[in-house]
Amino acid sequence: xxxxxxxxxxxxxxxxxxxxxxxxxxxxxxxxxxxxxxxxxxxxxxxxxxxxxxxxxxxxxxxxxxxxxxxxxxxxxxxxxxxxxxxxxxxxxxxxxxxxxxxxxxxxxxxxxxxxxxxxxxxxxxxxxxxxxxxxxxxxxxxxxxxxxxxxxxxxxxxxxxxxxxxxxxxxxxxxxxxxxxxxxxxxxxxxxxxxxxxxxxxxxxxxxxxxxxxxxxxxxxxxxxxxxxxxxxxxxxxxxxxxxxxxxxxxxxxxxxxxxxxxx
Numbered sequence: 001x002x003x004x005x006x007x008x009x010x011x012x013x014x015x016x017x018x019x020x021x022x023x024x025x026x027x028x029x030x031x032x033x034x035x036x037x038x039x040x041x042x043x044x045x046x047x048x049x050x051x052x053x054x055x056x057x058x059x060x061x062x063x064x065x066x067x068x069x070x071x072x073x074x075x076x077x078x079x080x081x082x083x084x085x086x087x088x089x090x091x092x093x094x095x096x097x098x099x100x101x102x103x104x105x106x107x108x109x110x111x112x113x114x115x116x117x118x119x120x121x122x123x124x125x126x127x128x129x130x131x132x133x134x135x136x137x138x139x140x141x142x143x144x145x146x147x148x149x150x151x152x153x154x155x156x157x158x159x160x161x162x163x164x165x166x167x168x169x170x171x172x173x174x175x176x177x178x179x180x181x182x183x184x185x186x187x188x189x190x191x192x193x194x195x196x197x198x199x200x201x202x203x204x205x206x207x208x209x210x211x212x213x214x215x216x217x218x219x220x221x222x223x224x225x226x227x228x229x230x231x232x233x234x235x236x237x238x239x240x241x242x243x244x245x246x247x248x249x250x251x252x253x254x255x256x257x258x259x260x261x262x263x264x265x
Contacts, residue, residue: 023080032127032130033128034174040057041055041057041134042055042125044097052070053068054069054071061163071086084098093113096114105193128192138190138197142197143176150262158211160262161261162239162259162261163260168255173191175187176190187218222245228244229242231257236261241256
């Protein structure tokens with residue numbers, strides 16, 4: 001009898017929890033992330049009004065190309081554990097964003113694009129909450145001069161300024177490489193979701209750069225962040241490789257990196 005009563009009690013609690021489950025809501029705020037193609041920053045802005053925005057910011061070229069898509073409250077549908085946002089982009093292509101909570105700091109996103117019965121693209125990424133200006137905006141405000149100088153300079157490949165994405169602390173983050181032939185170079189990474197302009201850097205001298213065909217090896221100064229950088233030239237405007245630090249002879253903090261050259265205008 002006691003077992004039966006206990007079973008009925010547990011069942012009643014389960015039914016009560018189901019009945020009291022709250023529908024997920026999209027509160028006003030700004031969220032930012034990097035798409036899994038590592039080519040674009042994604043920004044989701046929910047406002048206090050009936051007009052909201054989704055931004056796609058192209059990373060190659062220095063974050064200067066932006067596409068903004070507008071949507072309204074009627075485009076947002078939420079259930080208990082996820083919200084779906086439907087937007088229309090060019091050529092009547094529908095883009096659907098399915099957002100689920102992620103560790104209380106943002107959303108896991110499944111983004112799908114389709115037209116009629118034809119599916120074009122699906123990708124996944126994470127958006128983290130940004131309480132201040134977006135990371136792309138802070139980057140442009142503080143490092144725009146580096147991009148402009150790179151567009152004016154004539155240097156021999158693979159030297160120059162490169163912008164892209166680096167895996168840092170298990171997250172894709174915006175990265176900037178200044179590879180100079182005759183002066184100090186720098187690798188910088190800019191973390192998402194920070195209120196201030198947060199820049200982590202490692203420096204290296206020309207003597208610590210080895211270029212052998214399409215392979216670039218760099219020994220940098222930082223002891224825990226990218227003290228070793230190994231890059232491979234994939235094309236005239238793209239390099240790809242890995243960064244890591246050494247601790248007691250063992251590699252730590254390794255991360256993949258993909259960079260695109262800022263071209264002379």
